[in-house]
Amino acid sequence: MFELLKSDTSTKARLGKLNTAHGVVDTPVFMPVGTQASVKTLDPRELHEMGTQIILGNSYHLNIRPGLDILRAAGGLHRFMNWEKPILTDSGGYQVFSLAKIRKIKPHGVEFNSHVDGAPLFLGPKEAMEIQRVLGSDIAMVFDECPPYEAPAREQRHAVERTIRWARECREQPRAEGQQVFGIVQGGSNAALREECARALVAMDFDGYAIGGVSVGEPEPEMFKAIEMTEPFLPANKARYAMGLGTPAQLLELIARGVDLFDCVLPTRVARNGTAITRRGAFGLKGSAYKADFRPIEAGCDCFACTHFTRAYLRHLLNVNEILALRMLSIHNVHLFLKLMADVRAAIAAGMFADFYREFIANYVPSKKVLAARKAADNER
Amino acid sequence: MFELLKSDTSTKARLGKLNTAHGVVDTPVFMPVGTQASVKTLDPRELHEMGTQIILGNSYHLNIRPGLDILRAAGGLHRFMNWEKPILTDSGGYQVFSLAKIRKIKPHGVEFNSHVDGAPLFLGPKEAMEIQRVLGSDIAMVFDECPPYEAPAREQRHAVERTIRWARECREQPRAEGQQVFGIVQGGSNAALREECARALVAMDFDGYAIGGVSVGEPEPEMFKAIEMTEPFLPANKARYAMGLGTPAQLLELIARGVDLFDCVLPTRVARNGTAITRRGAFGLKGSAYKADFRPIEAGCDCFACTHFTRAYLRHLLNVNEILALRMLSIHNVHLFLKLMADVRAAIAAGMFADFYREFIANYVPSKKVLAARKAADNER
Numbered sequence: 001m002f003e004l005l006k007s008d009t010s011t012k013a014r015l016g017k018l019n020t021a022h023g024v025v026d027t028p029v030f031m032p033v034g035t036q037a038s039v040k041t042l043d044p045r046e047l048h049e050m051g052t053q054i055i056l057g058n059s060y061h062l063n064i065r066p067g068l069d070i071l072r073a074a075g076g077l078h079r080f081m082n083w084e085k086p087i088l089t090d091s092g093g094y095q096v097f098s099l100a101k102i103r104k105i106k107p108h109g110v111e112f113n114s115h116v117d118g119a120p121l122f123l124g125p126k127e128a129m130e131i132q133r134v135l136g137s138d139i140a141m142v143f144d145e146c147p148p149y150e151a152p153a154r155e156q157r158h159a160v161e162r163t164i165r166w167a168r169e170c171r172e173q174p175r176a177e178g179q180q181v182f183g184i185v186q187g188g189s190n191a192a193l194r195e196e197c198a199r200a201l202v203a204m205d206f207d208g209y210a211i212g213g214v215s216v217g218e219p220e221p222e223m224f225k226a227i228e229m230t231e232p233f234l235p236a237n238k239a240r241y242a243m244g245l246g247t248p249a250q251l252l253e254l255i256a257r258g259v260d261l262f263d264c265v266l267p268t269r270v271a272r273n274g275t276a277i278t279r280r281g282a283f284g285l286k287g288s289a290y291k292a293d294f295r296p297i298e299a300g301c302d303c304f305a306c307t308h309f310t311r312a313y314l315r316h317l318l319n320v321n322e323i324l325a326l327r328m329l330s331i332h333n334v335h336l337f338l339k340l341m342a343d344v345r346a347a348i349a350a351g352m353f354a355d356f357y358r359e360f361i362a363n364y365v366p367s368k369k370v371l372a373a374r375k376a377a378d379n380e381r
Numbered sequence: 382m383f384e385l386l387k388s389d390t391s392t393k394a395r396l397g398k399l400n401t402a403h404g405v406v407d408t409p410v411f412m413p414v415g416t417q418a419s420v421k422t423l424d425p426r427e428l429h430e431m432g433t434q435i436i437l438g439n440s441y442h443l444n445i446r447p448g449l450d451i452l453r454a455a456g457g458l459h460r461f462m463n464w465e466k467p468i469l470t471d472s473g474g475y476q477v478f479s480l481a482k483i484r485k486i487k488p489h490g491v492e493f494n495s496h497v498d499g500a501p502l503f504l505g506p507k508e509a510m511e512i513q514r515v516l517g518s519d520i521a522m523v524f525d526e527c528p529p530y531e532a533p534a535r536e537q538r539h540a541v542e543r544t545i546r547w548a549r550e551c552r553e554q555p556r557a558e559g560q561q562v563f564g565i566v567q568g569g570s571n572a573a574l575r576e577e578c579a580r581a582l583v584a585m586d587f588d589g590y591a592i593g594g595v596s597v598g599e600p601e602p603e604m605f606k607a608i609e610m611t612e613p614f615l616p617a618n619k620a621r622y623a624m625g626l627g628t629p630a631q632l633l634e635l636i637a638r639g640v641d642l643f644d645c646v647l648p649t650r651v652a653r654n655g656t657a658i659t660r661r662g663a664f665g666l667k668g669s670a671y672k673a674d675f676r677p678i679e680a681g682c683d684c685f686a687c688t689h690f691t692r693a694y695l696r697h698l699l700n701v702n703e704i705l706a707l708r709m710l711s712i713h714n715v716h717l718f719l720k721l722m723a724d725v726r727a728a729i730a731a732g733m734f735a736d737f738y739r740e741f742i743a744n745y746v747p748s749k750k751v752l753a754a755r756k757a758a759d760n761e762r
């Protein structure tokens with residue numbers, strides 16, 4: 001289902017094709033996040049125009065609202081939201097452990113209370129796969145346990161044990177027609193746990209492998225390490241997916257470390273706070289510096305926002321709380337991520353990835369948070 | 382500038398063409414409201430696709446944010462918001478008297494405090510016309526005084542006197558190239574005042590005439606009366622504009638009473654509360670009745686929302702606070718108003734307006750508020 005078309009010679013970057021029930025996805029790829037059956041503020045036409053190949057949906061959220069009965073009656077998630085291209089669904093594991101109030105972890109799943117109305121719910125491998133079967137996603141994720149970065153070693157070990165056991169249960173559940181299932185490697189920043197988890201999952205022969213337990217509060221250097229600890233144990237002929245990541249520069253770093261698939265709420269979330277992401281870093285558009293700046297958000301960008309509106313206009317809209325601004329920034333930011341991946345694919349195909357990567361990282365100014373974490377890591381050495 | 386193409390034989394309905402600096406507007410026409418340089422949630426492409434011919438902007442709001450310096454630097458409102466078709470701007474009179482904290486009414490305008498930050502401001506005929514000159518709207522409105530429905534007779538008389546005096550001042554101010562100026566008739570529900578105001582303004586020979594002081598809290602029958610009291614004194618060869626109105630049924634009633642232009646926040650405002658407007662009345666889409674309703678908002682509607690999404694999906698989006706729902710309802714509602722006006726024009730052209738009007742009113746179920754006001758008016762007779 002995954003075809004490795006080319007491997008970069010000086011980095012671990014890969015060019016590939018992921019064949020799914022709803023079409024082919026060229027990798028490396030960025031997947032816009034549509035948690036609640038909507039990529040926030042955007043409609044399917046806009047997603048198509050930006051070059052979106054595949055989007056994300058979320059089992060935990062969609063199971064609560066609108067609920068499985070409605071999704072079943074609609075004929076699945078693609079039809080419900082009018083999106084004909086591939087969809088990958090998260091299993092809900094991450095949300096159960098991060099959003100819900102957990103009552104009890106049991107052998108076959110988790111008893112918890114809904115974060116919306118407190119209703120008692122149960123989610124485990126069987127339930128997560130049943131939800132994803134009804135959703136009819138092209139790629140379903142196993143139900144895993146994703147502990148926070150600060151979790152002690154004992155908790156990380158238990159999470160890995162449960163993740164492996166639950167992955168096996170997920171593997172045995174019925175699937176929607178043509179649905180692929182990806183395993184998720186946990187293990188935090190512990191190399192031995194990462195290796196153990198990866199080996200156990202690879203032995204189960206999943207259709208692809210995600211690296212989970214990243215973007216859970218760890219500093220950037222730790223995140224890169226977690227990827228480096230895991231990647232060598234993943235088979236070359238299956239897609240690799242780094243969950244919940246990251247900034248444009250981080251995506252380049254992870255592609256260079258052998259990752260193919262990415263998803264992140266970053267471009268849409270920061271858009272709704274008035275932040276534009278460019279190839280040279282992010283900036284807040286609300287500032288008075290832009291009040292009479294009649295340039296587009298990013299010079300040379302051919303997204304709908306940049307070809308129609310100026311910074312001055314969008315800044316005005318942000319400052320008077322006009323919803324159009326949130327959508328236009330979402331379009332620009334998501335378009336940037338998608339276009340960057342297209343450029344990366346072209347660079348790998350042309351054997352120029354190492355140059356592209358070096359130049360991009362040199363030009364990209366990371367956020368203060370990322371810079372502070374890097375400095376802290378340097379000081380520790 | 383206005384061409385009367387045809388008058389209906391059994392009602393006062395008129396078919397016309399309004400020629401402006403940015404193109405021709407076919408009347409009767411509905412003008413979507415873009416108070417702060419954005420028709421809320423919608424982009425210019427969506428407005429074009431719906432058949433929007435002309436939109437509204439607001440001098441009071443745009444003067445406060447982004448302010449005249451920025452609008453001047455942008456090259457006017459059309460360029461600032463990337464809207465190439467006609468724009469009509471309100472003078473700000475209505476907002477000064479309804480939103481701002483008035484400090485003092487002076488001979489040449491009003492001292493007030495901004496509703497945004499309390500800053501002391503002054504707006505009068507000269508200032509309002511200067512703002513509209515910078516905005517470069519195709520149609521500028523005179524600066525008037527618009528008292529609430531409950532205002533006592535004495536206040537209504539003073540408002541009419543000021544409105545006439547200020548209209549004369551507006552008439553003498555410099556204009557943007559090709560800019561037309563419309564007078565505004567006040568007078569509340571007093572027939573003598575309405576006639577006096579209309580005659581005085583018509584003597585000044587404006588490019589068109591608005592009927593103001595409607596949609597200011599009065600019951601529907603009073604609103605119809607105010608229009609009926611005014612219309613006979615307006616020249617047939619100029620466009621007539623009923624400000625801030627109304628529901629689809631009210632638009633039909635007013636067209637039958639000789640009105641050509643309409644603007645109203647209703648379709649976009651109620652959309653953001655989850656209300657869909659159809660040819661048979663409005664309904665709230667959040668209700669559980671629609672949770673598994675896989676029909677479009679309105680059968681036969683060819684708007685983007687109805688051709689892409691179901692009620693069940695849009696209801697879900699509303700219930701999980703997804704912004705896409707607000708936009709899709711705005712598209713449907715505005716499209717309905719625009720399509721209704723196109724159908725009205727076709728009916729007048731075909732000499733079938735009376736039938737169209739009768740049938741539409743018979744099928745349209747008004748809101749409870751409108752029905753209650755009608756009943757109260759019937760009881761008074």
